[in-house]
Amino acid sequence: MDLDIMNDxxxxxxxxxxxxxxxxxxxxxxxxxxxxxxxxxEKVGVTLEELLMNEGKMTEVAQQKxxxxxxxxxxxxxxxxxxxxxxxxxxxxxxxxxxxxxxxxPLCMPQKTxxxxxxxxxxxxHKMEIGNGNTENTDVVSVRQTFETENKxxxxxxxxxxxxxxxxxxxxxxxxxxxxxDRLTMLYTNSDIFV
Numbered sequence: 036m037d038l039d040i041m042n043d044x045x046x047x048x049x050x051x052x053x054x055x056x057x058x059x060x061x062x063x064x065x066x067x068x069x070x071x072x073x074x075x076x077e078k079v080g081v082t083l084e085e086l087l088m089n090e091g092k093m094t095e096v097a098q099q100k101x102x103x104x105x106x107x108x109x110x111x112x113x114x115x116x117x118x119x120x121x122x123x124x125x126x127x128x129x130x131x132x133x134x135x136x137x138x139x140x141p142l143c144m145p146q147k148t149x150x151x152x153x154x155x156x157x158x159x160x161h162k163m164e165i166g167n168g169n170t171e172n173t174d175v176v177s178v179r180q181t182f183e184t185e186n187k188x189x190x191x192x193x194x195x196x197x198x199x200x201x202x203x204x205x206x207x208x209x210x211x212x213x214x215x216x217d218r219l220t221m222l223y224t225n226s227d228i229f230v
Contacts, residue, residue: 040168040210041068041131044158047214048129048165055223059160060127067130071121072152074132078120086113087136087151110139122162129160141181143169144208154210161222168212173204 045066052061075083079096086093086109094104097112100120104112113136133156137145140153154170172178175198182193220226 040212041066041156044166044168044212044214045131048158048160051219058223059129061129061160066158067128068133068156069130070134071117071132071136072134074121075116078124079116083134083136084149084151087138113139125159125162127161129158132157132159140169141178142172144172144174158212158214163218163222164215165218165222166212166214168210170208170210171204173201173207173209175202175205 042065048066049061049063052059072083075081075086079100081092081096086096090109093109093112094107097104097107097116100116102112102115107115134146134149134152135143135155135157137143137151137153140155143153143155146152146154156168157164158166158168178201179193179198182198185191186193
């Protein structure tokens, strides 16, 4: 994951906060980096890595937590557990959430030492996702496989222009972040969403 991007986002958020009169409680220094893998262990009772390595375990855990699993995909069960068991427990303090499953982040580069996880992060402030960043997956073969799998399910056409562009980027590394200006506006205008 491109730590430089996280550091830049952190500095940007601290600068914005200062310019806005420090309306949001932010301590000086680095925002905490919290692993989604560890949060699953803490809140769900099993690491995300275990759920990624054993598809049946995801169904078993979801059933134990009281979720309907019939006909549900791994991704749908992941979303249910993440939203209800993990995201709902987030604190108000700013932090970066890391270690997202690579299988739900196919356009993100897998981590070199932990390929089940993507080089991806989300910034949370006041329990809300403010930004989503990653290192781009420029491996045309793996991205094409993802598109072909989606095409079988949805009949969505494969974006050959995108794949062609990726092919031109293959020897370089690209990273970036998308920050929700609408969410920052809500944060600094005391929107009801935070009540």
